[in-house]
Amino acid sequence: MDFQQSKTKENLARGFAAECQEGARYQFMAKMAQQQGYQYMSMLIRTLAHNEMAHAQQFFNKIVELGGTNIQNIEITAGYPFRSGDLCEVLKIEANNEQMSAESIYPSFADTARDEGFKDVADLFDMVSKVERTHQRTLEKLHESLSKNILYKSNNGEHAFKCDECGTIIRDKCAPKTCPLCKMGQGYFRIDFSLN
Ligand SMILES: [Fe+2]
Numbered sequence: 059m060d061f062q063q064s065k066t067k068e069n070l071a072r073g074f075a076a077e078c079q080e081g082a083r084y085q086f087m088a089k090m091a092q093q094q095g096y097q098y099m100s101m102l103i104r105t106l107a108h109n110e111m112a113h114a115q116q117f118f119n120k121i122v123e124l125g126g127t128n129i130q131n132i133e134i135t136a137g138y139p140f141r142s143g144d145l146c147e148v149l150k151i152e153a154n155n156e157q158m159s160a161e162s163i164y165p166s167f168a169d170t171a172r173d174e175g176f177k178d179v180a181d182l183f184d185m186v187s188k189v190e191r192t193h194q195r196t197l198e199k200l201h202e203s204l205s206k207n208i209l210y211k212s213n214n215g216e217h218a219f220k221c222d223e224c225g226t227i228i229r230d231k232c233a234p235k236t237c238p239l240c241k242m243g244q245g246y247f248r249i250d251f252s253l254n
């Protein structure tokens with residue numbers, strides 16, 4: 059099928075728009091986490107934002123590669139999320155968004171691309187969808203740990219908590235309120251999902 063006439067062209071543009079917006083929302087979320095003292099969480103969320111921009115770039119590159127000089131503007135109609143809330147709520151909202159991308163949106167884009175004969179685009183949507191699943195899990199874990207207030211708590215005895223600022227390791231049931239070496243807050247301690 060001719061790329062210009064394809065649904066895949068539109069889906070790539072929708073994917074590009076979605077990834078850019080997701081990347082922006084994650085920057086907002088990372089800032090919120092940082093302002094509340096969750097330094098390490100903020101860094102994790104910035105990594106997700108970075109991943110989304112990498113996805114956006116791949117979609118953009120595909121459009122340029124397949125559309126060549128024929129592409130000027132692509133008109134798309136789609137719904138994009140604008141829900142917000144406090145940090146805990148936003149983590150949950152974004153986990154749900156990731157789930158939708160991983161379970162329905164990208165798999166359906168991949169099916170369409172395969173039907174239209176764009177196998178490499180289908181593979182790209184499938185690969186991105188797998189990453190979105192890992193994002194979903196990360197955000198769910200952060201949401202769960204934050205809502206239960208167990209981000210820095212071991213669930214069975216002593217654990218080695220590492221300060222991401224200075225590298226100090228503290229063996230205890232929970233991370234200290236401030237790092238004894240560099241005096242940074244608890245939010246600098248690494249979040250270990252195996253704890254909860
Ligand atoms: Fe993404």
Ligand SMILES: [Fe+2]
Pocket residue numbers: 080106110156189190193194
């Ligand atoms: Fe994602």
